[in-house]
Amino acid sequence: MAGRIREDSIAEVREKARIDEVVSSYVTLRNAGGGSQKGLCPFHDEKSPSFHVTPARQFWHCFGCGEGGDVINFLMKIDGLSFVEAVERLADKYGVQLRREEGDVREDRPKGPSRQRLIEAHREAQEFYAGQLATPDALVARQFLGGRGFDQAAAEQFGIGFSPREGEALFKHLRAKAFSQEELVAGGLVAVGRSAYDRFRGRLMWPIRDASGDTIGFGARRIFDDDRIEAKYLNTSETPIYKKSQVLYGIDLARREIARSSQAVIVEGYTDVMACHLSGVGTAVATCGTAFGDEHSRVLRRFLNDHEEFRGEVIFTFDGDAAGQKAALRAFGGDQNFVSQTYVAVEPSGMDPCDLRIKDGDAAVRELVARRVPLYRFVLSNVVGKYDLDRADGRIDAVREAARLVASIRDQSKVTAFAQEISKMVGADIDTNQVLSEVRRAANRPAPRPDQRQRKPVEQAAAVPRNPVPDLRDPRFKLERETLKLVIQHPMTIGRITGDVGPNDFTHPTYRAVWELIAAAGGPGAGAGDPGWATRLRDAATDPAVSSAISALAVEPVLTAKEPDASYVALHVFRLLELTTMRRIAEVKSRLQRTNPVEHATEYNRMFGELAALEQHRRNLRERTVGAQ
Structure with missing residues (x-):
């Protein structure tokens, strides 16, 4: 080892x-x-x-x-x-050449193959499959691509390949590359029966990559009639590096355009992603053998920069059939995962982006996306459209079903707008107030059980933790926070100026613990010229609250527009020491007031002398503070 x-x-x-x-x-x-x-x-x-x-x-x-x-x-x-x-x-x-200590030292590795080895195996597999696409055995695969409007350049752009029909071709190739059977099985590339065999055989192969571009799995399409596996598509099963609920095909190619345009287009298959990208819709992604879910939403939101301050667009493409409408309902159910506006793009003829590109060209795909309609309008129209609106009972039934759908949404601020939309769709004698009444009836929230009702004051008081730790951002601790930010971010500047600072100068327990770690690491000066200073401090912390505080102090800007110099640092240090001295003065004054000068003359005089010295020290610190300004 x-x-x-x-x-x-x-x-x-x-x-x-x-x-x-x-x-x-x-x-x-x-x-x-x-x-x-x-x-x-x-x-x-x-x-x-x-x-x-x-x-x-x-x-x-x-x-x-x-x-x-x-x-x-x-x-x-x-x-x-x-x-x-x-x-x-x-x-x-x-490109860092790692050097290691001599000897057999146990390393921090989990059981099973490492992630890096699995990634390397998939990279080799993708290159192998891509090379096989040019072989005579892959003629049917090339014809399939050509029939869908994809040439060799498109195949290379998306890394498409072909898995040989021979049952052990990939296994033998990767074994020759020094990958173990354990690694190949763990990565989902090889299965084991009586012997090891390729997981994918005689199929058109799409590499599935993560956002960084690493291949982590494959999607494999059936292209031969005599394929014993009837499923049209096979996808890599769950592995240490492939979680289908978190994977979006095409995210590696789309993420930069998604971030630039704040738009994401969700399509249903690999060829649809290809058709969109080749048509100029570079924000298209697709799920891999599973419905679009909450985890997919979280992945997309990170790239959309989807937040309250900035709203983008999420556009779903669905077939116009029943399955497409069902998918739209699922998407509507997860609509609240996005701050971005959600839309649906459906071709009236029912064609998906790939078929649309074949029939009408690239411009038609771009037009499909441009003609998007709000998701809620599409879903509610489908619900209302099931009923005969020429009949009074049909209108009532349409309103009730649509109201049940609206009642299920989490963002109650949208209810009135949706109710108005339903009223317009149904028309005739149905107004917004009637729809809202049906929504409230559909919600039908039960009264709270006795154990859920408001607790008595005694019970509430008992639930409040005793001596809670104050908020780190409480203004009382502002000077402590700023001083520690300087120590962590600018150790070279702060240097010896903090020589008189100690743990007692920090009144917040978390900040005091941070300082104690700094002192244990050699003091602020020990961080001078050390790019890993903040990391070294954080790694030494055993309390999660202290660890979190160090990372916050390392990234939060200091309160000055220019680079902090020695005078700026001194200003904070002297103020911090002055506050400590003032607390000490208050303590001594309090003890003096409680001490009888006749009965305890010696103790009284000692404290009086201490108070005088502290007052002089405070004045000196104030003068140094003024001098540092």
């Missing part, structure tokens, strides 16, 4: 792996001022961006969920990698 990766190699990875570039593969980032970038957090649902990246300090932090760290930590969390896997992956991407 290889030895542990050397610390200098890890430091080189942290230095060369640009955090904004790595994070941008998963999240759309926009400038937030002060050298910071922000976007929607990939680790929790939010409607306003609170996820910040500071490239200058190679750090990220979410002010919503409190997660944060460096580039290695980000990759570990978002892709479920071990520390070693994340370092190796970044080293490979940024």
